Amino acid sequence: MNAPLNISRRKFMQATAVVAGGLVIAFTIPYAKRFLLPGAEKSPAGGEAKLPAPNAFLRIDTDNTITVLLAHSEMGQSIWTTLPMLIAEELDADWSKIKVEHAPAAPQYAHTAYGLQITGGSSTTWSEFDRYRQVGALTRALLVNAAARQWGVAPSTIKTENGYALSGDKKLSYGELAEAAAKLEAPKSITLKEPQDWKIIGKATKRLDGPEKINGTAIFGQDIHFDGLLTAVVARPPVFGGSVKSFDASATQQIKGVHNVVQVPSGVAVIADNYWAAKQGRDALKVDWELGPNAKLDSQALLEEFRKLAATEGLTAAKAGDSKAALTKAAKTIEAEYSVPYLAHSPMEPLNCAVRIDKDGCEIWTGTQMQGTDQQAAAKILGIKPEQVKIHTVFLGGGFGRRANPVADFVAEAVQVAKAADATVKTVWSREDDVHGGYYRPMYLHKAKIGLDASGMPVAWEHTAVGQSIMLGTPFEAFQIKNGVDATSVEGVADSAYLKGIANHHVHLHSPKPGVPVLWWRSVGHSHSGFVMESLVDELAHVAGKDPVEYRRILLKEHPRHLAALNLAAEKAGWGTPSAAGIARGVAVHESFGSYVAQVAEVSVDKGTVKVHRVVCAIDCGLAVNPESLNAQMESAIAFGLGAALHSQISFKDGKVQQSNFHDYQVLRMNEMPKVEVYIVPSTEKMGGVGEPGVPPIAPAVTNAIFAATGKRIRTLPIGNQLTSA
Amino acid sequence: MVTLNINGKIEQLDAPEDMPILWALRDVAHLTGTKFGCGIAQCGACTVHLDGQAIRSCVTPISAAVGKRITTIEHISNDKVGQAVQAAWSEIDVVQCGYCQSGQIMAATALLAINKKPTDTDIDTAMSGNICRCGTYQRIRAAIHEAANKLA
Numbered sequence: 001m002n003a004p005l006n007i008s009r010r011k012f013m014q015a016t017a018v019v020a021g022g023l024v025i026a027f028t029i030p031y032a033k034r035f036l037l038p039g040a041e042k043s044p045a046g047g048e049a050k051l052p053a054p055n056a057f058l059r060i061d062t063d064n065t066i067t068v069l070l071a072h073s074e075m076g077q078s079i080w081t082t083l084p085m086l087i088a089e090e091l092d093a094d095w096s097k098i099k100v101e102h103a104p105a106a107p108q109y110a111h112t113a114y115g116l117q118i119t120g121g122s123s124t125t126w127s128e129f130d131r132y133r134q135v136g137a138l139t140r141a142l143l144v145n146a147a148a149r150q151w152g153v154a155p156s157t158i159k160t161e162n163g164y165a166l167s168g169d170k171k172l173s174y175g176e177l178a179e180a181a182a183k184l185e186a187p188k189s190i191t192l193k194e195p196q197d198w199k200i201i202g203k204a205t206k207r208l209d210g211p212e213k214i215n216g217t218a219i220f221g222q223d224i225h226f227d228g229l230l231t232a233v234v235a236r237p238p239v240f241g242g243s244v245k246s247f248d249a250s251a252t253q254q255i256k257g258v259h260n261v262v263q264v265p266s267g268v269a270v271i272a273d274n275y276w277a278a279k280q281g282r283d284a285l286k287v288d289w290e291l292g293p294n295a296k297l298d299s300q301a302l303l304e305e306f307r308k309l310a311a312t313e314g315l316t317a318a319k320a321g322d323s324k325a326a327l328t329k330a331a332k333t334i335e336a337e338y339s340v341p342y343l344a345h346s347p348m349e350p351l352n353c354a355v356r357i358d359k360d361g362c363e364i365w366t367g368t369q370m371q372g373t374d375q376q377a378a379a380k381i382l383g384i385k386p387e388q389v390k391i392h393t394v395f396l397g398g399g400f401g402r403r404a405n406p407v408a409d410f411v412a413e414a415v416q417v418a419k420a421a422d423a424t425v426k427t428v429w430s431r432e433d434d435v436h437g438g439y440y441r442p443m444y445l446h447k448a449k450i451g452l453d454a455s456g457m458p459v460a461w462e463h464t465a466v467g468q469s470i471m472l473g474t475p476f477e478a479f480q481i482k483n484g485v486d487a488t489s490v491e492g493v494a495d496s497a498y499l500k501g502i503a504n505h506h507v508h509l510h511s512p513k514p515g516v517p518v519l520w521w522r523s524v525g526h527s528h529s530g531f532v533m534e535s536l537v538d539e540l541a542h543v544a545g546k547d548p549v550e551y552r553r554i555l556l557k558e559h560p561r562h563l564a565a566l567n568l569a570a571e572k573a574g575w576g577t578p579s580a581a582g583i584a585r586g587v588a589v590h591e592s593f594g595s596y597v598a599q600v601a602e603v604s605v606d607k608g609t610v611k612v613h614r615v616v617c618a619i620d621c622g623l624a625v626n627p628e629s630l631n632a633q634m635e636s637a638i639a640f641g642l643g644a645a646l647h648s649q650i651s652f653k654d655g656k657v658q659q660s661n662f663h664d665y666q667v668l669r670m671n672e673m674p675k676v677e678v679y680i681v682p683s684t685e686k687m688g689g690v691g692e693p694g695v696p697p698i699a700p701a702v703t704n705a706i707f708a709a710t711g712k713r714i715r716t717l718p719i720g721n722q723l724t725s726a
Numbered sequence: 727m728v729t730l731n732i733n734g735k736i737e738q739l740d741a742p743e744d745m746p747i748l749w750a751l752r753d754v755a756h757l758t759g760t761k762f763g764c765g766i767a768q769c770g771a772c773t774v775h776l777d778g779q780a781i782r783s784c785v786t787p788i789s790a791a792v793g794k795r796i797t798t799i800e801h802i803s804n805d806k807v808g809q810a811v812q813a814a815w816s817e818i819d820v821v822q823c824g825y826c827q828s829g830q831i832m833a834a835t836a837l838l839a840i841n842k843k844p845t846d847t848d849i850d851t852a853m854s855g856n857i858c859r860c861g862t863y864q865r866i867r868a869a870i871h872e873a874a875n876k877l878a
Contacts, residue, residue: 074823075823076822076823076824076860077822078822206816206819207819207821209821209824210815210816210819210821211816212824213821213824213827214812214815214816214820214821214827214831215759215799215800215803215812216757216758216759216760216798216799216800216828217759217800218824219758220761220824220825222758222761222762223752223758225753225756225758231753256742273753274749274753274754275749275752275753275762276741276742276745276746276749276753346859347823347825347859348761348763348769348771348823348825348826348857348858348859348860349761349763349823349825350762350763395823395824395825396823397761397823397824397825397826398823398825398859398860399823400859428762430765431763431764431765431766431768431769432765628819632819632822632862632865635861635862635864635865636822636860636861636862637861638861639858639860639861639862639863640859640860640861643861661764661765661766661768662764662768662769662857663766663768667857667859668861668863669854669855669857669863670849670850670853670854670856670863670866670867671850671851671854673861673863673864673867675864676864
């Protein structure tokens with residue numbers, strides 16, 4: 001039952017006529033509802049004393065166009081469609097009249113749960129589910145009231161449908177009502193629709209950004225051009241933490257089209273008429289680098305250090321009972337070590353950022369997941385106020401976490417270049433710059449010792465994770481790091497459903513600081529913990545002599561959402577029925593970002609070459625607002641995670657990254673894409689995310705299938721040529 | 727000045743002869759539908775047609791295009807096959823972030839121009855040079871089959 005929302009008490013919305021002749025719906029979030037982060041708007045004493053100026057979320061123009069402003073960034077996840085669906089549902093809008101824009105950077109567009117303007121954590125849909133529906137419902141109420149006045153009837157007699165208010169034989173379009181509606185007071189309360197009345201929510205809906213992405217007119221950051229805009233490429237140190245000693249730009253200056261060469265904090269920028277001239281200029285540049293403290297960084301040696309650390313007591317991330325004592329009493333024990341490499345996000349669109357600085361402030365055009373942080377970083381560099389920094393968010397050519405940088409690296413650098421060169425510039429990263437540029441998924445090593453009872457069920461679990469903290473030094477540190485333990489380093493382990501059922505368990509964490517910039521990479525800590533936990537459970541099932549699905553069912557008997565996903569995937573995959581000749585099945589189920597995903601992979605191994613033929617995926621994310629984009633996100637996550645599992649790694653030797661481009665930092669290609677089937681668990685449980693939760697299960701589903709096919713347990717990613725060299 | 731035929735128009739571009747077609751299109755002619763992804767013919771985001779053949783414009787200098795026809799995503803709807811491919815892309819709702827899709831569509835159109843009924847294996851061979859980090863491969867495959875059916 002949706003209780004009416006009391007508008008006057010919550011003061012979260014108001015209607016304002018900003019566009020001549022149209023209706024603009026604007027609102028603010030009540031402070032009391034926010035989960036404030038350091039750096040976010042400070043809550044005034046007493047909560048709601050003074051709210052900031054509202055910002056627009058919706059405009060209705062007299063031509064019936066309805067423009068929805070997105071507080072989040074479209075990076076492929078289809079939020080450009082899903083958020084408008086929420087508004088259109090409550091508004092009874094004509095879907096064909098919906099237009100979408102990214103909102104500017106402003107505190108009013110802050111994430112409803114995180115308090116910063118950010119797109120991440122697979123959180124957009126659930127965090128906006130109420131806000132965007134409320135905007136739609138409020139707007140509808142205003143339009144109905146405007147029609148009621150015009151017709152001299154009670155608002156309750158008016159129906160709305162497909163962009164029209166209707167009463168008897170009278171009919172007015174929203175565009176015709178917009179101007180009058182803008183002059184009305186916001187209603188005292190609004191009531192949201194009951195789920196059984198939804199016409200749009202829950203229906204597979206095609207992307208609104210499809211047409212422009214098919215005909216080449218969609219504008220990404222890379223595509224920004226206007227008169228006077230120059231292109232810059234930056235020569236950066238070959239080792240993280242390095243710096244410029246000196247540089248010689250004499251050859252660079254000879255390149256036709258090169259305008260200027262300037263030193264910036266991150267390196268030396270070559271500014272030219274176009275990318276080709278700038279790149280050639282950079283190729284001709286001679287820089288003497290101070291390599292700094294990481295000149296000897298070596299990922300093999302670092303892994304050895306991690307291994308030594310794993311043999312020692314770490315900080316306690318989770319503990320119950322006495323696992324050491326219980327291990328001594330166990331009927332059987334297994335011990336295993338798992339490791340995963342550093343990974344680059346490598347979105348298809350290399351990083352870029354256009355900056356214009358003038359007397360009024362600064363304008364920035366880029367594809368970013370974190371406008372608020374970028375805005376603050378730019379303001380700090382230029383010594384101006386954040387509100388003087390205008391950010392134009394354009395389509396992101398993939399994000400995967402790389403475009404949400406807590407130190408705003410690619411935006412700050414572009415501002416530095418524009419400032420140093422006193423020019424309007426767009427920085428463009430080459431693919432090599434991207435692969436070498438850091439902010440990787442951190443390398444992790446996990447070690448576990450698990451004791452089983454006589455029936456093969458786990459009774460003791462000692463687990464140690466070793467890897468860099470992602471949250472350290474970010475705005476999220478205060479609530480993600482407790483007693484030195486970064487929750488994202490052990491998420492999926494410390495809070496594992498499996499461990500909850502084991503009376504004696506202890507999870508240790510070491511967070512070394514080897515100087516590699518690290519960042520959240522699609523599914524964050526779950527990108528390794530899912531692999532580790534689902535592999536370990538598979539190992540246990542084997543030792544116990546039990547079927548991997550049946551074994552998980554026993555362990556997860558208190559966890560209905562895990563079970564629902566697991567059972568649906570197993571059923572649809574035909575688990576327990578014979579598979580085709582040469583094909584083996586593997587299973588994994590993992591909870592992340594509030595959603596529960598199970599996958600069954602069908603895999604063959606021929607002369608050491610792994611082929612994934614089919615992946616059956618089931619998800620319980622609560623309500624699926626747009627099942628079409630949910631399917632697409634599962635396909636996407638499986639491709640993304642499978643490419644990493646099969647091929648991808650960033651390694652270091654003599655301080656330098658050994659990979660440079662897609663030939664040696666390999667990702668999934670068409671010929672490796674399995675047939676993916678997605679099934680959605682019908683669910684009215686709490687909503688979770690969909691952008692990331694499909695990633696964690698794919699690696700273990702595949703490696704568990706490899707074990708079923710070959711008896712070889714893959715404990716190190718990527719799989720690479722481990723099976724050919726065995 | 728280099729004279730090029732871009733999308734049926736004769737254009738005089740002030741660009742050095744060794745400039746890759748990609749940058750001449752994007753930075754000189756301001757046709758930004760063709761994308762930069764890797765710069766070394768590894769990802770296919772820059773795929774355009776040169777006299778109807780799919781090429782990687784990031785490694786092909788404009789000197790190689792003199793006297794030939796360059797066709798980009800902006801013009802492909804004028805081609806019957808290109809139009810069918812775009813329609814299939816729309817029907818299957820292929821795109822996600824969309825950045826690689828110009829290149830995917832150009833590669834798929836070139837494939838269907840010479841192979842009216844490609845098998846999955848044909849598609850793998852023709853399309854494995856085009857990376858999509860969003861992993862839209864399954865839908866690309868379906869859309870190519872759909873376009874082939876439409877054209878049959």
